Amino acid sequence: xxDGELIGSYIVPVHPxxxxxxxxNEGWGRLRAAYDAAAQRIKESEADLLIIYSTTWPSxxxxxxxxxxxxxxxxxxxxxxxxxxxxxxxxxxxxFAHAWNEANEKRGLKSRTVAYHGFPxxxxxxxALKLLNPDNAIPAVIVSSNVxxxxxxxxxxxxxxxxxxxxxxRKAIAITAMSLSNRMFTKPIEPKDDRIHSLKxxxxxxxxxxxxxxxxxxxxGQLSRTIHRQIRVNKVVAFKPMWWLSGMNSNRNNLxxxxxxYEALHGAGGAVVHLDPTPSxxxxxxxxxxxxxxxxxxxxxxxxDQFETQDIESLKVEVxxxxxxxxxxxxxxxxxxxxxVNSEAxxxxxxxxxxxxxxxxxxxxxxxxPRQPGTNAIPGGPIHDGDGKPLNxxxxxxxxxxxxxxxxxxxxxxxxxxxxxxxxSFLVDMDRDFQGYNEVWAETLGQVGPTxxxxxxxxxxxxxxxxxxxxxxxxxxx
Amino acid sequence: xxxGEIVAGCxxxxxxxxxxxxxxxQNEPIAEGGWEQLRWGYERLRExxxxxxxxxxxxxxxxWQTYIGTHFLxxxxxxxxxxxxxxxNLFRYHYDLDIDVELAQQIHDRAADAGLAVTMMKNPxxxxxxxxxxxxxxxxxxxxxxxxxxxxxxxxxxxxxxVMQEMMIELGRVTREAILAxxxxxxxxxxxxxxxxxxxxxxxxxxxMSKEHITSHAMHLWDMRMIEYFRTGQAxxxxxxxxxxxxxxxxxxxxxGLSWLLSTLDIPTYPGILHGYGTIIGTGNAIVEWxxxxxxxxxx
Numbered sequence: 044x045x046d047g048e049l050i051g052s053y054i055v056p057v058h059p060x061x062x063x064x065x066x067x068n069e070g071w072g073r074l075r076a077a078y079d080a081a082a083q084r085i086k087e088s089e090a091d092l093l094i095i096y097s098t099t100w101p102s103x104x105x106x107x108x109x110x111x112x113x114x115x116x117x118x119x120x121x122x123x124x125x126x127x128x129x130x131x132x133x134x135x136x137x138x139f140a141h142a143w144n145e146a147n148e149k150r151g152l153k154s155r156t157v158a159y160h161g162f163p164x165x166x167x168x169x170x171a172l173k174l175l176n177p178d179n180a181i182p183a184v185i186v187s188s189n190v191x192x193x194x195x196x197x198x199x200x201x202x203x204x205x206x207x208x209x210x211x212x213r214k215a216i217a218i219t220a221m222s223l224s225n226r227m228f229t230k231p232i233e234p235k236d237d238r239i240h241s242l243k244x245x246x247x248x249x250x251x252x253x254x255x256x257x258x259x260x261x262x263x264g265q266l267s268r269t270i271h272r273q274i275r276v277n278k279v280v281a282f283k284p285m286w287w288l289s290g291m292n293s294n295r296n297n298l299x300x301x302x303x304x305y306e307a308l309h310g311a312g313g314a315v316v317h318l319d320p321t322p323s324x325x326x327x328x329x330x331x332x333x334x335x336x337x338x339x340x341x342x343x344x345x346x347x348d349q350f351e352t353q354d355i356e357s358l359k360v361e362v363x364x365x366x367x368x369x370x371x372x373x374x375x376x377x378x379x380x381x382x383x384v385n386s387e388a389x390x391x392x393x394x395x396x397x398x399x400x401x402x403x404x405x406x407x408x409x410x411x412x413p414r415q416p417g418t419n420a421i422p423g424g425p426i427h428d429g430d431g432k433p434l435n436x437x438x439x440x441x442x443x444x445x446x447x448x449x450x451x452x453x454x455x456x457x458x459x460x461x462x463x464x465x466x467x468s469f470l471v472d473m474d475r476d477f478q479g480y481n482e483v484w485a486e487t488l489g490q491v492g493p494t495x496x497x498x499x500x501x502x503x504x505x506x507x508x509x510x511x512x513x514x515x516x517x518x519x520x521x
Numbered sequence: 522x523x524x525g526e527i528v529a530g531c532x533x534x535x536x537x538x539x540x541x542x543x544x545x546x547q548n549e550p551i552a553e554g555g556w557e558q559l560r561w562g563y564e565r566l567r568e569x570x571x572x573x574x575x576x577x578x579x580x581x582x583x584x585w586q587t588y589i590g591t592h593f594l595x596x597x598x599x600x601x602x603x604x605x606x607x608x609x610n611l612f613r614y615h616y617d618l619d620i621d622v623e624l625a626q627q628i629h630d631r632a633a634d635a636g637l638a639v640t641m642m643k644n645p646x647x648x649x650x651x652x653x654x655x656x657x658x659x660x661x662x663x664x665x666x667x668x669x670x671x672x673x674x675x676x677x678x679x680x681x682x683x684v685m686q687e688m689m690i691e692l693g694r695v696t697r698e699a700i701l702a703x704x705x706x707x708x709x710x711x712x713x714x715x716x717x718x719x720x721x722x723x724x725x726x727x728x729x730m731s732k733e734h735i736t737s738h739a740m741h742l743w744d745m746r747m748i749e750y751f752r753t754g755q756a757x758x759x760x761x762x763x764x765x766x767x768x769x770x771x772x773x774x775x776x777x778g779l780s781w782l783l784s785t786l787d788i789p790t791y792p793g794i795l796h797g798y799g800t801i802i803g804t805g806n807a808i809v810e811w812x813x814x815x816x817x818x819x820x821x
Contacts, residue, residue: 119646
């Protein structure tokens with residue numbers, strides 16, 4: 044059996060309007076349409092398990108997991124009972140529930156399964172399952188939100204869940220039933236008058252959705268406590284579902300996100316968001332991190348008048364030629380010959396070869412990577428450390444740096460980037476990086492129009508993800 | 522029509538462990554006992570009121586949590602199975618309770634006139650919260666008196682304890698007015714614990730009393746401080762210290778029940794009778810009766 048995996052995540056709203064009254068307000072209708080679109084995506088996926096973390100099921104004694112294979116009852120919301128009743132009958136994966144419970148205990152969590160006739164499935168789970176899995180075709184599992192759980196406990200809950208997903212070979216989808224801002228109007232309102240409770244709540248909701256739209260789930264998790272203080276009513280369950288969902292996604296920040304809808308539900312912020320695990324091509328770093336090797340910003344903030352931008356040469360690291368570096372092979376001076384073209388503005392070779400060689404009307408460039416001249420730093424970060432441990436990196440930044448290095452070599456030869464005729468590109472991780480690489484290509488060399496071949500290879504000599512082999516027109520010589 | 526009367530006000534907490542430990546026929550799980558100090562406290566409360574005539578029970582439950590104002594059960598009867606979503610292993614209770622819809626509507630209407638957001642709950646599929654059922658059972662196991670069940674408006678969560686208390690004092694005032702105008706004799710009950718910090722683990726035998734105690738000394742001190750005020754007729758001090766008590770003891774007074782109760786009793790200056798105190802999964806619980814029938818002059 045192959046390893047299981049998470050094939051998608053969804054964030055969905057909890058209030059019953061999307062089930063009981065989508066026609067009463069255009070926004071509620073748009074949320075319902077987004078719910079239906081999400082359901083269609085799930086149906087067309089290979090998903091064989093839906094995992095729901097619901098903020099409307101608080102627990103005290105650890106976490107609780109529904110293990111009744113077919114819970115049936117009628118749900119009426121405590122506040123919105125006038126909208127009507129929701130009968131439910133769900134298909135619960137009892138075996139997975141028990142396995143998750145055991146995995147929780149192995150990881151030190153307090154946990155138990157719940158399988159009692161008449162147990163009240165919470166409104167968030169009922170709404171999510173009714174709309175995302177209307178024919179019960181995919182078995183589900185539901186977990187409570189512990190009121191005392193901190194980030195560590197909530198993250199471990201996700202890790203234990205993924206232990207079971209992987210071990211059982213499941214294709215799972217994770218769902219958080221939650222509001223963004225959860226401040227509702229404290230009086231009844233007419234459906235037509237619904238709007239987000241305040242401008243502040245709306246602004247925060249849009250910040251959250253901007254991050255989620257960029258696939259930056261871990262960033263939202265990191266901001267959870269701030270978000271809770273800013274736009275959340277002090278209910279027992281804090282803004283912790285993002286901790287769980289980020290944990291389910293290996294705390295990544297480069298998912299492919301899409302906001303399907305964002306609307307008000309009696310003043311609260313309701314959104315349907317799809318997070319695809321496919322890397323977005325952006326760096327997997329936190330929102331306030333710059334992935335740089337050397338700090339080149341302003342430090343002399345108290346002496347602003349005297350401040351001058353530091354010469355990058357002053358930061359230059361002396362690397363003895365012929366001696367291996369900590370994270371890569373030794374650097375060489377480029378070889379010189381009658382037809383060679385070498386540039387001080389290009390990174391040093393990792394062997395005995397020139398940057399380029401002129402033959403007739405053509406210029407053949409040696410493979411060009413993203414390393415920076417002088418510092419040897421890799422924009423977007425290296426793909427592994429000196430011990431070979433994989434690191435997160437930004438393929439877009441690396442690709443842009445390759446193009447910049449090609450430009451420098453061509454300019455050294457008296458030409459420009461517009462002279463490029465043919466490119467062979469090498470990627471060490473085609474699945475992860477092709478999209479980001481392709482986007483930068485389209486904005487740079489794609490505008491020039493050379494032929495192109497892209498290959499996946501196992502490794503490059505330095506810890507980089509992309510390299511290009513270029514043939515260009517040679518500038519006419521005097 | 523003769524003037525209505527509040528014959529007693531009670532603080533009567535609702536942890537489902539108490540019903541579980543009583544083993545009534547309506548509850549599915551079976552226990553070996555436990556939490557006797559509190560169950561005996563409920564016995565004393567029932568005995569205290571055994572010879573008192575009254576027509577209805579008005580109960581505010583912290584576990585019917587509403588965010589859009591205050592709601593009232595608005596149909597004559599509710600019959601269903603209540604399973605506690607937090608302690609389903611202890612509480613799966615088949616209930617059948619009657620509502621005094623007329624009195625509920627009267628309180629509702631006066632609250633609306635006072636500017637409070639109120640709603641009558643008339644969905645027959647609605648499941649009554651386990652807190653109302655637990656207190657209802659422990660206070661009156663025969664279920665032979667109709668109830669008015671009032672939700673807990675979570676205005677504290679939106680604003681502050683102070684705002685919550687202002688609203689609950691106003692709700693208490695109109696509740697009192699409605700009861701007096703109704704011509705009925707009524708017991709008013711706030712169904713909440715005092716300090717409310719739980720243990721996050723449960724012993725293998727939930728009723729193992731060797732494991733039961735208050736979660737911390739600080740919680741104990743707050744509970745004793747409040748009980749001292751109860752016993753010495755210092756209701757105003759309770760209201761004055763409600764913000765600190767609610768925040769520092771993580772008290773279940775955040776649901777507004779205690780403030781509402783004291784307001785319905787017109788902020789009593791006579792002593793409350795402490796029928797029992799004990800802890801349940803670490804939370805502090807007191808059963809207190811204010812025998813308003815014996816202190817009519819206090820609110821004339």
